[in-house]
Amino acid sequence: MNLKFKLFLASLCTLVLIIVSFAVKCPAANDYLPGDSLKSNSSKPLVSPAPPSLAVVNQAEPKMTTFPKAGIPVLMYHSIKTLPGNSLGVPVKQFTEEITWLHNKGYHSITTDELYQTLANKAPIPEKPILLTFDDGYSDNYTSAWPILQKSGFRATFFIVTNSVGQGMMSWDQLSDLVKQGNSIGSHTVHHLDLSKLSYNKQENELISSKEALENHLGIKVQALCFPSGKFNKTTLELMAKTGYQLGFTTKQGRVHSGDDLLTLRRERIYGGMPLPSFQKLFP
Numbered sequence: 001m002n003l004k005f006k007l008f009l010a011s012l013c014t015l016v017l018i019i020v021s022f023a024v025k026c027p028a029a030n031d032y033l034p035g036d037s038l039k040s041n042s043s044k045p046l047v048s049p050a051p052p053s054l055a056v057v058n059q060a061e062p063k064m065t066t067f068p069k070a071g072i073p074v075l076m077y078h079s080i081k082t083l084p085g086n087s088l089g090v091p092v093k094q095f096t097e098e099i100t101w102l103h104n105k106g107y108h109s110i111t112t113d114e115l116y117q118t119l120a121n122k123a124p125i126p127e128k129p130i131l132l133t134f135d136d137g138y139s140d141n142y143t144s145a146w147p148i149l150q151k152s153g154f155r156a157t158f159f160i161v162t163n164s165v166g167q168g169m170m171s172w173d174q175l176s177d178l179v180k181q182g183n184s185i186g187s188h189t190v191h192h193l194d195l196s197k198l199s200y201n202k203q204e205n206e207l208i209s210s211k212e213a214l215e216n217h218l219g220i221k222v223q224a225l226c227f228p229s230g231k232f233n234k235t236t237l238e239l240m241a242k243t244g245y246q247l248g249f250t251t252k253q254g255r256v257h258s259g260d261d262l263l264t265l266r267r268e269r270i271y272g273g274m275p276l277p278s279f280q281k282l283f284p
């Protein structure tokens, strides 16, 4: 009887400790979020339990499979905003239609690490995999794109120009929040210069300094580099191996196939004004 009571007390104490540690952690997670609009956006998943939705089901139980014969589509976005006369800007309405369509078609977003593991080590991958990438680090990636991605249970990879962080582009706090919610961050160098025109030393600095800044600020391991304007040369590829990059993303059109060179991966460019049927044709 006595022993039973002691056991009961011990488990009660453990339960109380767990509850207290959660209560301490949750408010702290809100502290770093800047701006009122961002607070209301980002506090949703922290405050309320996730409502049962298609998105949660979709991401929770993907069927795992081997590398698809048709290849893996890597989509390339930039700004999610109407930019008059500039096709790099994809309007919010267009983006929403594309992401909703992908979700309804049963696509599963993967991380750069999952792509690396399946390419390098033949690791299993969710069926209908897709990698969503965003270049340059526009603020609207956080304020417009991320809430839409989240609704569909998608995660993405953001390629950041470290010298521009917080300079009209996403801030370190916003990037940190994206990381906490399961997104990947890659380097888009320090200054967004044409790497193929830089000296060995300057290229080395662009690769190393951007990687270090992202790793130090965000506490992550950066494994992917996206070449500014898709420009690189032999030196870039040598330096990538030397400085610890495992994946390189170009602007060359096409899907990623098993056996592809890991440092020069292709992507599908999505442009502003792209009709939905043209987008759908990328997924035959």
Ligand SMILES: [Zn+2]
Residues within 6 Å of the ligand: 135, 136, 188, 192, 228, 229
């Ligand atoms: Zn760029």
